[in-house]
Amino acid sequence: MSEELLINVTPRETRVALVENGMLQEVHVERASRRGYVGNIYKGKVSRVMPGMQAAFVEVGLDRAAFLHASDIMRPHVSLTGENGEAAPTPTPTPPINELLRDGQEIVVQVVKDPIGTKGARLTTHLSIPSRYLVLLPYSKVLGISARIEDETERTRLKEMLGELLGETRLGYIVRTNAEGQSRDSLAEDVNYLGKLWATVQENIAATRIGERIYEDLALPLRAMRDLMRPSIEKVRIDSRETIDRANRFVAQFMPEWVDRVEHYTGERPIFDLYGVEDEIQKALRKDVPLKSGGYLIVDQTEAMTTIDVNTGGFLGSRNLEETVFRTNLEAAQATARQLRLRNLGGIIIIDFIDMEDAEHQRQVLRQLQKSMARDHAKATVYDMSPLGLVEMTRKRTTESLERQLCEPCPACAGRGSMKTAETITYEIFREITRAVRQFEAHQTLVLASTKVVNRILEEESVAVAELEEFIGKTIRFQPEEHYSQEQYDVVLL
Secondary structure: OOEEEEEEEOOOEEEEEEEEOOEEEEEEEEEOOEOOOOOOEEEEEEEEEEHHHOEEEEEOOOOOOEEEEHHHOOOOOOOOEOOOOOEOOOOOOOOOHHHHOOOOOEEEEEEEEOOEOOEOOEEEOOOOEEOOOEEEEOOOOOEEEOOOOOOHHHHHHHHHHHHHHHOOOOOEEEEOHHHOOOOHHHHHHHHHHHHHHHHHHHHHHHHOOOOOEEEOOOOHHHHHHHHHOOOOEEEEEEOOHHHHHHHHHHHHHHOHHHHHHEEEOOOOOOHHHHOOHHHHHHHHOOOEEEOOOOOEEEEEEOOOOEEEEEEOOOOOOOOOHHHHHHHHHHHHHHHHHHHHHHHOOOEEEEEEOOOOOOHHHHHHHHHHHHHHHOOOOOOEEEEEEOOOOEEEEEEOOOOOOHHHHHOOOOOOOOOOOOOOOHHHHHHHHHHHHHHHHHHOOOOEEEEEEEHHHHHHHHHHOHHHHHHHHHHHOOEEEEEEEOOOOOOOEEEEEO
């Protein structure tokens, strides 16, 4: 599989695109006005302890107070990290939050989830600092291996190698997926780097005041190279001279074997245009996703969950209905996995596949979805298909989706995704006129509304207008306003 990492840098925005076999798979956006906070460490102050929620709000200098749950608070001699780096069952019950924190208490915390919508950032006191191949867990003693490294021989080799490197060091480490097949020297460099970085962080903890940042993760270009670089990435193309210089220094220090894969793109044509990335981003902001067979998906993101509806569309198949449905669902399973990565959709996801009678077909579609999700770096869990043909799944979300980053609610429909018809607005105007003349004295009524609504009233509702004028005993005049939205109108009494 051929992969390329494209990095587009402008003064106010940086974008990273992961392209597999010429097809866009992931897009990451970072704007200077609102960089993400995930990975940052702050010295905060507990502003409010809430026993009923087993949580507390912590002021860390962000726009909104951040959220810290009791289960995310480090306790002495208790490790909440399993071998694969994910949360493990707590050996002992979590104590009440008011036994762990008090109002006004000073606390060092790390952001694990950016503010999303109206919710503040999510915090933890289980600090973790990543490098190229390892994740340092300074308050833990665990030596773990990423669950994505499945070969038992390789897992054993890496764990023994790390154990030898650490010796009597009493810090915890997780071996990342990128470390698979790496040498002892590569891991030793990361251990040395993380040791020095942690010493700096400790110094900053002592010197930093409440509400200030102690540690900040790398900027997007370097972070993307650290997290996304793997043997299948053939090229990293960067269109900024300043960024390419920083990238070359970073690669020379942490991944010298891949120095020749990083190159400066100097073409006249914008790099995202050259690879068709701009067009794919625009498509990813639409609800409908066409399938090659003629079917399509409808992706609907709401506050509670994301739903994906599969439709056969114009695909008629060549055999029978069951075969047509099966082929469409197989293609939809692949397309769904790509859309989740591309749009960065997370939380609860419901996929409504077309009903299939054959149980084996259902199993194959589910397997195809799971297989297609395997390349996704975000943790995802896919559950069995329900009797209604629905598949429930979850995907870890740490940042806003692509749509939420690039778009805002429609001012015409206030984000509802639909607008009242011209007919509905017409009758609302008639009711408003009746209501207004009963309350206030006037000789004439002027209605300001969108051109479409005014045209409809004059063309299709002229009889109704005449009847209304007779009923209220006043003349009604209509004035079209080009800048009014379809739902906007004003009734003025003269």
